[in-house]
Amino acid sequence: MSSKPQSSGLNNLDPNAKFNLVGNQAVTRRDIYAKVTGQRKYTPDIGPGDIGRSTMWYAGFLVAPHPHARVTSIDVSAAQAAGYVTLVESDLPVGALFGIGARAYPPLVSSEVLYPGQPVAAVAAPTANEVVDALNLIKVEYEQLPYVFDAQEALQASAPQLWPGGNVPGGGVGENGAVTSGTLTLNLGDVDTALANADVVYEDTFGTSIQQHFEIFPRGAVAYWSGGQLTVNASTQFAWAVQQQLAAYFAIPATDVRVSTSLGGYEDGGALGNGLGNKSTGEEYVLAAVLAQKIGAPVKFVHTRLTHARTTTNRWPLSATFRLGAMNDGTLVAIDGIYTANVGGRGGAQGADAVGDFYNAYNCPNMRFYSIPVTTDAYSNGAAMRSVGEEQGHFLMESAIDELAHKLNMDPVQFRLKNMRQAPNPVEPFANLPYTTIAQPQALQEAMQAFGWSNLWKGWGVPSSVNGTKRVGVGMCIQNASKGSPFPPSTSQVQVDPDGTVTVYIGLTDHGAGGNTTFPLIASEALGLTSMANVKLIQSDTMYTTNASVTAGSQSTHNSHSLLYAVEDLKNQWFPIVASKLNANANNLAFGNDTIYDTTNPSNSISFNDAAALLTSSIKGFGVWQIPFNVAYRSTGARFAQVEVDTETAVVHVISHTFALGLGRTIFYKGAIHQMMGGSVMGIGSAFFEELLNDPSQNVTVTPGFPSSGSWLNPNFHDYQIPTIYENPDSANVIPVENIDPTGPFGATGIGENCIIAADISFINALSNALGGYRFHKTPIRIEDVVEAIQWMNSNPNGASSTSSSTTS
Amino acid sequence: MRVQMEINGIRTESNTDATTLLSDFIREEAGLTGTHAGCDTSNCGACTVLLDGRVVKSCTVLAVQAAGRKVTTIEGLGDANDLSPVQYAFWKKHGLQCGFCTPGMIVSAYALLQRNPDPDEEEIRNALAGNLCRCTGYVKIVESVRYAAKLTREGKTPFRAAARRRKEGEIHGPPGESL
Ligand code: FES
Ligand code: FES
Numbered sequence: 001m002s003s004k005p006q007s008s009g010l011n012n013l014d015p016n017a018k019f020n021l022v023g024n025q026a027v028t029r030r031d032i033y034a035k036v037t038g039q040r041k042y043t044p045d046i047g048p049g050d051i052g053r054s055t056m057w058y059a060g061f062l063v064a065p066h067p068h069a070r071v072t073s074i075d076v077s078a079a080q081a082a083g084y085v086t087l088v089e090s091d092l093p094v095g096a097l098f099g100i101g102a103r104a105y106p107p108l109v110s111s112e113v114l115y116p117g118q119p120v121a122a123v124a125a126p127t128a129n130e131v132v133d134a135l136n137l138i139k140v141e142y143e144q145l146p147y148v149f150d151a152q153e154a155l156q157a158s159a160p161q162l163w164p165g166g167n168v169p170g171g172g173v174g175e176n177g178a179v180t181s182g183t184l185t186l187n188l189g190d191v192d193t194a195l196a197n198a199d200v201v202y203e204d205t206f207g208t209s210i211q212q213h214f215e216i217f218p219r220g221a222v223a224y225w226s227g228g229q230l231t232v233n234a235s236t237q238f239a240w241a242v243q244q245q246l247a248a249y250f251a252i253p254a255t256d257v258r259v260s261t262s263l264g265g266y267e268d269g270g271a272l273g274n275g276l277g278n279k280s281t282g283e284e285y286v287l288a289a290v291l292a293q294k295i296g297a298p299v300k301f302v303h304t305r306l307t308h309a310r311t312t313t314n315r316w317p318l319s320a321t322f323r324l325g326a327m328n329d330g331t332l333v334a335i336d337g338i339y340t341a342n343v344g345g346r347g348g349a350q351g352a353d354a355v356g357d358f359y360n361a362y363n364c365p366n367m368r369f370y371s372i373p374v375t376t377d378a379y380s381n382g383a384a385m386r387s388v389g390e391e392q393g394h395f396l397m398e399s400a401i402d403e404l405a406h407k408l409n410m411d412p413v414q415f416r417l418k419n420m421r422q423a424p425n426p427v428e429p430f431a432n433l434p435y436t437t438i439a440q441p442q443a444l445q446e447a448m449q450a451f452g453w454s455n456l457w458k459g460w461g462v463p464s465s466v467n468g469t470k471r472v473g474v475g476m477c478i479q480n481a482s483k484g485s486p487f488p489p490s491t492s493q494v495q496v497d498p499d500g501t502v503t504v505y506i507g508l509t510d511h512g513a514g515g516n517t518t519f520p521l522i523a524s525e526a527l528g529l530t531s532m533a534n535v536k537l538i539q540s541d542t543m544y545t546t547n548a549s550v551t552a553g554s555q556s557t558h559n560s561h562s563l564l565y566a567v568e569d570l571k572n573q574w575f576p577i578v579a580s581k582l583n584a585n586a587n588n589l590a591f592g593n594d595t596i597y598d599t600t601n602p603s604n605s606i607s608f609n610d611a612a613a614l615l616t617s618s619i620k621g622f623g624v625w626q627i628p629f630n631v632a633y634r635s636t637g638a639r640f641a642q643v644e645v646d647t648e649t650a651v652v653h654v655i656s657h658t659f660a661l662g663l664g665r666t667i668f669y670k671g672a673i674h675q676m677m678g679g680s681v682m683g684i685g686s687a688f689f690e691e692l693l694n695d696p697s698q699n700v701t702v703t704p705g706f707p708s709s710g711s712w713l714n715p716n717f718h719d720y721q722i723p724t725i726y727e728n729p730d731s732a733n734v735i736p737v738e739n740i741d742p743t744g745p746f747g748a749t750g751i752g753e754n755c756i757i758a759a760d761i762s763f764i765n766a767l768s769n770a771l772g773g774y775r776f777h778k779t780p781i782r783i784e785d786v787v788e789a790i791q792w793m794n795s796n797p798n799g800a801s802s803t804s805s806s807t808t809s
Numbered sequence: 810m811r812v813q814m815e816i817n818g819i820r821t822e823s824n825t826d827a828t829t830l831l832s833d834f835i836r837e838e839a840g841l842t843g844t845h846a847g848c849d850t851s852n853c854g855a856c857t858v859l860l861d862g863r864v865v866k867s868c869t870v871l872a873v874q875a876a877g878r879k880v881t882t883i884e885g886l887g888d889a890n891d892l893s894p895v896q897y898a899f900w901k902k903h904g905l906q907c908g909f910c911t912p913g914m915i916v917s918a919y920a921l922l923q924r925n926p927d928p929d930e931e932e933i934r935n936a937l938a939g940n941l942c943r944c945t946g947y948v949k950i951v952e953s954v955r956y957a958a959k960l961t962r963e964g965k966t967p968f969r970a971a972a973r974r975r976k977e978g979e980i981h982g983p984p985g986e987s988l
Binding site (some may be wrong): 028031033034035038044045047214215218243270273275276305352511512670671675678679681682716717723726727732 | 829833837840841842844845848849850852855882884887892896899900903906907908909910911912915917934940941942943944946947948950951962
């Protein structure tokens with residue numbers, strides 16, 4: 001590895017090290033008592049009394065039901081006459097834009113609506129019940145414009161122009177049709193020659209659909225002003241970005257803006273519900289603050305399910321056309337991939353992340369990728385949803401790779417073992433960056449064994465069992481995903497009080513992943529403590545903590561590495577005092593088992609609490625951690641699935657799932673294992689049901705009481721189905737693989753997004769195996785797609801062998 | 810209009826609109842925010858409470874319909890010092906992550922065990938089918954309910970809250986059995 005990992009001196013990277021708390025299976029979530037008793041306050045639970053006020057107003061959005069329209073008039077007079085406070089774009093500071101990604105935008109529509117669900121007006125009312133009444137009093141007139149939902153159609157010259165010069169954010173399409181910028185092109189080796197010389201060439205196109213986080217708790221915020229100072233209690237994974245954007249919006253210093261997740265303060269800083277990448281920045285944080293300023297009272301905004309689904313962010317649909325070349329011995333020699341990302345009405349220039357999956361996952365000398373983001377009216381904003389594109393990218397990649405192995409009539413596991421990037425010395429090929437660690441081939445081998453692949457796999461298109469109309473198939477895939485990127489340095493603080501209380505201050509939040517246990521756990525381990533009973537946590541509050549970047553990208557455990565430096569700093573302040581008491585050299589002192597002891601004479605020791613009592617006042621250590629820039633920071637694993645399909649009803653059931661993931665080192669054991677289970681089940685939704693739908697009809701007469709043509713169809717839990725308790729597999733076996741990452745605290749890599757990435761394609765590959773080797777091309781695989789597969793299988797009784805005749809060159 | 814009901818054994822009376830939902834009454838008037846709201850289509854189950862001992866989604870009931878009746882919310886399942894076996898089991902087995910669905914899950918599971926202390930897996934799934942969770946994949950939720958059933962059958966209740974006095978995050982978790 002070219003970059004020498006930094007060391008805090010406390011970072012124990014020994015793979016066989018024994019720890020008190022790290023990886024300890026008995027450690028329980030710290031917030032669990034509050035959650036099982038209903039005491040935990042989430043953003044909607046914050047009342048005026050919680051923030052020391054006597055009143056609170058409640059706000060909501062009026063959203064445009066049209067995909068593309070011009071706002072011709074907005075009449076708020078009736079709402080105002082009824083005593084409600086309204087906001088339209090012209091009420092907002094001129095030029096104050098809000099947003100992330102390629103496109104900054106005003107938080108309310110200025111003239112042109114670009115997607116169904118774009119906020120047009122906001123209102124506030126003195127009671128929550130009246131918000132809907134207030135919204136109903138606002139009259140908006142629209143002139144509907146032609147719209148485009150499909151990315152390929154949006155690239156045609158005749159398509160409605162949503163982004164100047166070709167609907168490609170950040171760029172445009174030149175006269176000859178060539179895209180001028182906003183795209184990504186990568187080239188390695190000589191793809192054309194390699195394809196020409198390959199024994200087998202396989203070409204196909206795959207795609208995904210618009211999906212939405214649909215976390216049970218929608219996004220929201222409570223905003224209030226004290227003089228010129230603004231406080232926003234927001235359900236956000238990124239308090240720091242919200243603080244910066246609010247400061248910029250109101251043109252006030254960031255120090256006058258306090259943003260905290262939920263109420264902030266002791267152990268309540270992590271109560272934002274699930275985040276899944278949706279809870280970053282949002283227009284409601286700004287609008288609640290503007291309304292609060294106007295009214296002079298706190299304002300609470302909580303999204304309705306409709307506005308949550310259609311106004312916040314979404315997982316963008318991604319499609320790819322591949323040409324893959326291989327030799328008869330199974331060597332992968334060429335990958336040619338053209339990716340198109342439909343990024344929605346105001347999505348950024350996304351799409352590159354998913355391309356990175358492929359060039360990282362497989363070791364191939366000739367690779368060429370071209371990726372283009374396209375603006376459409378289909379939905380709001382293509383952004384992170386439990387990964388930034390990798391979830392989609394893995395479906396595309398592992399569909400194509402599986403089918404190539406099928407064409408070669410090679411065991412899919414053997415194909416991966418032969419071609420996947422693995423130890424020793426894995427390198428990201430385009431920028432030539434060494435990996436910090438890789439769990440392959442160990443993850444694949446362990447998962448394969450635990451699953452019992454060799455007994456269950458009967459060949460391409462041959463189910464492992466058939467019982468009447470019930471067919472059981474098995475399938476597998478690998479995963480290799482980026483783990484965020486080197487953000488600005490992550491910082492934290494650790495304080496010790498004379499009474500022995502430890503307080504951890506960290507700017508990262510907890511969206512259910514377990515950070516509020518992981519962070520104090522890491523600090524406690526570094527302090528040599530055997531229990532976290534006297535360790536407090538203050539998190540994700542810009543007033544008390546320091547910047548630790550975003551709680552996303554599976555990187556917060558990694559970013560909490562700063563805690564080891566904070567403890568190091570604490571040592572430098574504390575050990576000289578302890579040394580004089582012990583008559584020892586401060587440099588020889590160490591933490592261990594609730595003591596501080598002399599490493600040259602371990603019996604010369606003092607208990608942690610007695611050592612704290614030597615302090616006359618609290619001391620606080622400050623830690624800074626910067627992820628190295630010159631390494632590839634990847635999460636790797638493998639999945640196996642067993643899926644049953646009833647050919648009479650087309651009902652699919654996931655029987656079992658085995659998932660091995662490289663965690664570097666498991667820090668908070670229960671949290672990690674349970675996330676792996678939860679993410680895998682979430683992948684069942686991605687594979688089989690989840691798709692945010694629009695009415696595709698153009699310019700039809702609007703039915704009174706219904707939204708117009710081109711509008712949303714399923715922005716609710718009734719019509720957008722997420723997995724219920726019926727869908728969870730009979731058995732979910734998760735295997736943490738310990739592949740020490742020298743850049744992580746105690747060798748940890750992090751987990752989060754990797755729990756869902758590739759889950760869907762493992763189920764789909766198994767379903768394909770049950771149905772004669774039928775290849776599915778687009779997620780979600782709906783029941784009608786399964787029916788089609790069954791019909792295909794029935795008319796191709798030798799399905800697998802008939803399709804294994806490959807295109808040979 | 811004046812609406813009065815008994816919530817967790819406490820008489821609660823308030824002036825409220827005829828259109829106020831029971832979920833809003835519980836949250837806003839009684840100030841019990843453990844009953845959550847995750848949707849507006851009666852699908853998520855985060856708002857589940859007991860009305861005269863029977864499971865209801867409180868967003869589907871008007872406050873006036875609950876007038877004069879007994880409501881039990883998550884806050885009423887254990888008393889101030891004790892946890893119900895279901896709460897204890899969700900703690901012990903980690904039947905939650907973000908915790909937003911948890912009050913509804915626990916109330917549904919509690920009602921199931923009241924009427925059937927020995928449910929099989931299918932009965933557990935049927936009882937919780939109206940409660941959505943986006944975090945856990947339900948694996949640990951099913952396990953928590955099974956464990957709660959076992960504790961209920963063995964008469965291991967209530968769980969004195971040494972549980973409460975023991976600080977959250979202590980390595981040994983709740984008292985009872987060693988982990
Ligand atoms: S709030 Fe979702 S079911 Fe009641
Ligand atoms: S624990 Fe988060 S929704 Fe269930």
